[in-house]
Amino acid sequence: MTPAWLLRNEAYTPPSDSDAFLDRSVRSFLGVLSLIRSRTGYTRERRGLDARVKLVSTFVLILFTSLAQRPLFVGLCGTVLLVSLSLCAAEVIVEVLKACFAAGAFTAVILLPSAFWGNTAGVLVVTVKVLICVGVARLLPATTEWRAVTRGLGSFRVPDIFVLVLDLTLRYIAILGALSLDMLYALRLRSVGRNHSKTRSLSGIAGTLFLKSRVVAEATYAAMECRCFSGTYRGGQPQALGVADAFVLSADAALIVVFALIGA
Amino acid sequence: MHIPDNYLSPATCAVMGAVMVPVWTVAVRKVTKEVERARVPLLGIGAALSFLVMMFNVPVPGGTTAHAVGGTLLAIVLGPWSACISVSIALLVQALLFGDGGILAFGANCFNMAFVLPFLGYFIYRFISQRVKGQAGEYVAVVAGSHVGINIAALAAAIEFGLQPVLAHNAAGLPLYCPYPLSVSIPAMLIPHLAVAGVVEAGFTAAIVAFIRRVSPGMIREAPSGKIRWIYAVIVVMICLSPLGLLAAGTAWGEWGPEEIASVANSGKALGYVPAGMQNGLKLNALLQDYSVKGLPDIVGYIISAVAGAAILVILFRIFSLIGKSGRDRARGGTA
Numbered sequence: 001m002t003p004a005w006l007l008r009n010e011a012y013t014p015p016s017d018s019d020a021f022l023d024r025s026v027r028s029f030l031g032v033l034s035l036i037r038s039r040t041g042y043t044r045e046r047r048g049l050d051a052r053v054k055l056v057s058t059f060v061l062i063l064f065t066s067l068a069q070r071p072l073f074v075g076l077c078g079t080v081l082l083v084s085l086s087l088c089a090a091e092v093i094v095e096v097l098k099a100c101f102a103a104g105a106f107t108a109v110i111l112l113p114s115a116f117w118g119n120t121a122g123v124l125v126v127t128v129k130v131l132i133c134v135g136v137a138r139l140l141p142a143t144t145e146w147r148a149v150t151r152g153l154g155s156f157r158v159p160d161i162f163v164l165v166l167d168l169t170l171r172y173i174a175i176l177g178a179l180s181l182d183m184l185y186a187l188r189l190r191s192v193g194r195n196h197s198k199t200r201s202l203s204g205i206a207g208t209l210f211l212k213s214r215v216v217a218e219a220t221y222a223a224m225e226c227r228c229f230s231g232t233y234r235g236g237q238p239q240a241l242g243v244a245d246a247f248v249l250s251a252d253a254a255l256i257v258v259f260a261l262i263g264a
Numbered sequence: 265m266h267i268p269d270n271y272l273s274p275a276t277c278a279v280m281g282a283v284m285v286p287v288w289t290v291a292v293r294k295v296t297k298e299v300e301r302a303r304v305p306l307l308g309i310g311a312a313l314s315f316l317v318m319m320f321n322v323p324v325p326g327g328t329t330a331h332a333v334g335g336t337l338l339a340i341v342l343g344p345w346s347a348c349i350s351v352s353i354a355l356l357v358q359a360l361l362f363g364d365g366g367i368l369a370f371g372a373n374c375f376n377m378a379f380v381l382p383f384l385g386y387f388i389y390r391f392i393s394q395r396v397k398g399q400a401g402e403y404v405a406v407v408a409g410s411h412v413g414i415n416i417a418a419l420a421a422a423i424e425f426g427l428q429p430v431l432a433h434n435a436a437g438l439p440l441y442c443p444y445p446l447s448v449s450i451p452a453m454l455i456p457h458l459a460v461a462g463v464v465e466a467g468f469t470a471a472i473v474a475f476i477r478r479v480s481p482g483m484i485r486e487a488p489s490g491k492i493r494w495i496y497a498v499i500v501v502m503i504c505l506s507p508l509g510l511l512a513a514g515t516a517w518g519e520w521g522p523e524e525i526a527s528v529a530n531s532g533k534a535l536g537y538v539p540a541g542m543q544n545g546l547k548l549n550a551l552l553q554d555y556s557v558k559g560l561p562d563i564v565g566y567i568i569s570a571v572a573g574a575a576i577l578v579i580l581f582r583i584f585s586l587i588g589k590s591g592r593d594r595a596r597g598g599t600a
Contacts, residue, residue, distance in 0.1 A: 028319040035362070062367055066274050069440060099363055103268060114443035122438050126270055133269040138363040146361055162353075168308025169353055170361075173315050180316060203468060206320055207475030210341060213309045214483055220305035 014193035022188055022198065029181045036174045039146045051144050051152035053245040058140045060252045062133045064259050073262055074128055080255065081135050092142045099138045104131035146170060168220075175216065180209055265333065265421055265461075266358065267373055269366030271442045272424055273432035280424070281371025287348065287379050294345040310342050310350030315357060320468070332468040333377055335417070336385025336410035340473060341484060344386040351378035372424055376417045385413025403470055410469040411462040415454065418461070422446070422453035 065077040085093050107130040111123040141149065150166040183205040191198055241249075272280075295307065317334030338347035352374045358364040365373050389409030393402050426446030429439040444452070476483050526538050 025320050029316075032319065032362075039361070059367065062269055063274060066270050066368055069434065107268075107270075111443060114439075117443070119438055119443050122440070122443055126441065126443075129270040130268060133366065134363060137269070137359070137367055141361040141363065149360060165307045165311065165353060166357065168305060169311040169315070169357055172309050172312030173357070176309075176312055176316055177319075180319075200471065202320060203471030204475055206317060206468070207472045207479065209316060210313065210472065210476055211480050211483060213313050214480075217305045217309045220309075224305070 017191065017194045017198075019188065019191075021202070022184060025202070026181065026184050026188075029177050029184065033174060033177050033181065036146075036170060036177075039141060048242075048244075049143075049248060050239065050241055050245045051148035052155045053241065053248050054140055054144055055149065055152045055156070057248055057252050058136055060255060061136045064255060065129055065132050065136070068129075068259065070262060071125060073259060074125060074132070076255070076258065078128065078132050080251070081132050081139070084139060085135070088139070088143060092139075095142055096135050096138045100131045100135040103134040104128075107131075172213070172216065176209055176213060179212055180205060183208060265373075265377060265418060266355075266365035267369040267376075267421060267424070269368045271366070271428075272369055272372055273428060273441045274368055276424060276428070276431060276441075277366075277368040277371055279371075280369075280375050284352075284371045284374050284379065288352065291345045291348045291352075295343075295349060306342075306346065307349055307353070310338065310346055311353035311357070314338055314347075314350045314354035318354075332465045333381060333414060333417075334465075334469070335377055335381035336389065336406070336413045336465070337469040337472055339382035339386035340389055340406065340409075340469075341476065344383050347382035347386070348378050351382060372421075376420045376424075380420050381413045381417040384416050385409040388412050403474070406470045406473050407466040411466040414465045415457050415462050418453045418457040419450065422449040425449040425453070 061077060061080060065074060068074050068077065085096060088096075104127050108123065108127045111119075111126060115123045147167060147170075150163050150170070153166070154163040187198065187201050187205065195201075314334060317337065318331050320331060333351075335347060335351055338350055342350065355365060355370065355373050355378060359367050359370050359373070386409065389405045392405035392408055395401075396404060423446065425442040425444060426449035428442040429445050432440040434440060442449070473484070526536060527534050
């Protein structure tokens with residue numbers, strides 16, 4: 001027979017506790033993991049621009065936007081960003097615009113006091129430049145498979161070892177990030193009511209991450225040895241550039257010419 | 265502390281990138297030498313750790329949260345050179361794939377967070393832990409190293425911001441990039457870092473080091489034997505700060521050239537003439553006249569002059585010490 005105390009309803013209401021830092025940590029890790037999972041493995045772009053061309057174009061646009069002093073040229077760079085955005089999927093557009101306006105708003109707030117010293121035009125120009133550069137920088141990873149970006153770097157005389165380390169970094173961010181997330185969930189689930197040692201447990205999670213990283217490093221090195229991988233990394237043969245790539249590169253060249261004529 | 269693009273001028277970004285190139289070169293050589301076989305996974309994992317450490321939000325008074333950078337922590341666990349590479353790669357991933365921190369400002373961000381922070385934090389940690397023995401001494405060293413490290417990194421960022429109105433302005437004198445002078449940028453960066461970010465960094469670093477010491481003490485990298493050559497760290501800091509001289513208006517007192525001395529004012533009156541001894545004195549066309557290199561920005565000229573000057577002094581001192589040593593050896597041989 002079931003004892004009566006077992007059937008009685010509990011009236012226990014755990015006292016509320018501050019979980020904001022745990023929530024934010026979980027959100028940060030979830031954001032990064034979902035980004036890595038969505039950007040590694042398949043390509044979101046409809047038309048295949050070469051990653052190397054995208055890297056060059058990104059750098060050119062950011063550099064010349066930054067160098068430009070005349071609002072006309074800054075406006076031209078903004079137009080190039082808008083045209084590039086208009087060719088993207090809706091979710092990419094939303095993602096890039098969100099980042100643009102967040103960075104632009106932050107910059108405007110930071111620079112606003114200098115407007116009282118007579119720097120009104122400067123506040124506007126720098127804010128627009130930040131908006132454009134953040135948009136361009138966000139457009140690259142949003143439309144390119146991340147390993148293609150890291151391999152694209154290999155074409156610019158970046159040492160192969162560096163490219164391999166970048167690839168490994170992304171992989172380990174995903175692996176160790178998932179582990180951290182599990183531990184954060186565990187800490188949350190085990191904290192019923194007030195838990196005064198939650199902050200201390202956070203350092204335990206980070207410490208465990210360090211310990212786990214040693215295990216993962218040893219396992220990876222053993223796996224490399226088993227596969228006769230000496231650490232020398234060779235990327236595949238670079239693909240030939242297409243018509244679209246040539247068009248984008250000539251647009252970059254045209255931008256530089258226009259800068260030379262009107263930008264400085 | 266991640267500086268976005270357009271807060272610093274492209275010329276400043278280029279100089280900061282140029283400063284980091286030899287640092288990365290030495291770091292790769294050192295790490296390759298220290299951990300030859302297992303270097304590849306170690307570097308990748310270090311970078312991933314550096315990236316993830318920045319994602320832990322720590323509660324701070326007032327109900328908000330802050331995150332640590334972990335530069336000193338990585339330097340203590342992996343060594344300063346490995347920490348330099350790890351934080352640099354983490355910053356590259358953040359700039360290139362997450363849009364956090366500028367692409368042009370990558371060199372400046374690396375200088376502040378991958379060079380100044382881990383190296384200074386680690387040197388302070390070692391300096392104190394070598395002198396104050398015991399567990400308490402080690403924790404004091406960790407807290408001091410991480411707190412000073414992040415604050416000096418913030419100071420470096422503040423100086424970079426504060427130099428912009430001087431280095432990049434239009435014909436009307438209005439700034440083209442960060443508009444705030446050093447008098448604004450330094451307190452704006454240092455006050456929150458001294459009060460909040462530094463405390464978070466120190467607390468987080470000490471807590472993790474304590475955890476690792478308790479659970480797996482062998483993971484903390486043993487510091488190489490031998491005393492720290494502090495003088496090198498001081499020289500590097502002085503070289504980096506040398507362009508601050510550009511902020512000064514006019515020439516240092518007593519260092520006037522013949523073309524300047526006529527306008528030097530004394531008790532409100534200009535001198536009005538050039539002394540004959542100066543007018544017809546010896547003229548020497550130095551290689552780095554006025555600490556500048558023709559065709560390069562002044563800031564680059566200052567840094568090149570500082571590097572060359574420091575290198576010449578080090579060479580001279582080494583030669584003198586060699587002469588002194590051989591003299592002592594001869595004297596010892598004579599008495600034997």
